Amino acid sequence: MGAFDGLVAVVTGGASGIGAAVASRLHSDGARVVVLDRDLPEGAPAPVMGLPDGVLGVRADVTDSAGVSSAVEQVVATCGGIDILVNNAGIGAQGDVAGNDDAEWARVLDVNVIGIARVSRACLPHLRASEHAAIVNTSSIAATAGLPQRALYSASKGAVLALTRAMAADHVREGIRVNCVSPGTADTPWIGRLLDAADDPEAERAALRARQPHGRLVDPVEVADAVAYLANPHSHSTVGVSLAVDGGMHELRLRPQ
Known part of the structure; x- marks a missing residue:
């Protein structure tokens, strides 16, 4: 039996990158997974190209409150409830x-911060009805380390970290555990687009690898593994934490090679 057998998980931004890795991992561990993503077609929950059979998708833009509420109700109508939310x-x-x-x-904060509030708000009544309720937010190493040329992004992810702790305090006595995962630079489509636009993509990729103490980009599957731990019903006492998946970037201070 999988750790998530019988549980329903919602993953926003789940059609690609880290979200797709999370959806695949939770599905492999037994969860019924529905991804919400603005790049999916309109209509009833349906299979998502590139994800395992059984994972469903619903089109939803996290900046649209009415659309989010409608998508959440579609999930509940299809699956009977919600136990896990991955923002x-x-x-x-x-x-x-x-x-x-x-x-x-305004656009970035609307997606990265207020989007979490919108989706969480819509899911809360259903999470309160679950015996294994968990919320996992995606923050970033940018929340705690000063990275050059990332002022707006860092501000948004710092807000996610603070929001996670506030949500954890508000809902722990309701039986809803709230945590976040904080990846380093991950090998995702967004990073790929940044590299493609650089004057020297290979040099830029090498610099990003070297910035992380373990010498490479973070694999989205590694982030998914951390999310699975935080969402796992057996992680009863893990509440209000930020779990770094960054190759040691947050904690280690290595001497130059």
């Missing part, structure tokens, strides 16, 4: 503090 949907941003205008600041 993974997010977008990136580059530049120093003057590098983005007000509209871009």
Whole structure:
């Protein structure tokens, strides 16, 4: 039997990258998984290309409250409830503090921070009815380490870290555990697009690998493994934590080679 047998998991931003890895891992451990993603077609929950058979998808934009509520109700109507929520949907941003205008600041915060609030708010009544309720948010090493040219992105992920702890305090006595995972630079489609746009993609990839003490990019499967631990019903006493999956970037201080 899998650790998640009989449980229903919702993964936002689950059609690609880290979200797809999380959806696949939870499914392999026995969960009924529904991904919410703005890049899916309209309609009833349906299989998602590139994900394992049995994983369903519903189109939802986390910046649209009505759309989120409708998608959550579709999940409940199809699966009977919600036990696990993985708030993974997010977008990136580059530049120093003057590098983005007000509209871009509002757009990124709307997706990365308020999006978590919207989806969590819609799922809370169903999570309260579960005996194994867990929420896992996706933060980042950018929440705790000062990275160059990531002012807006870092601000959004720092807010996710603070929001995670506040949510954990609010809901732990309701039986809902809230934690977050904080990846380092992961080998995702977004990073791939950044590298493709660089003047020297190979040099930029080498620099990103070297920045992490273990010398490589983080594999999305490794992040999925951490999410599975945080969401696991047996992790009763893991509440309000940020679990780093960053090759040691947060804690280690190695001498230059």
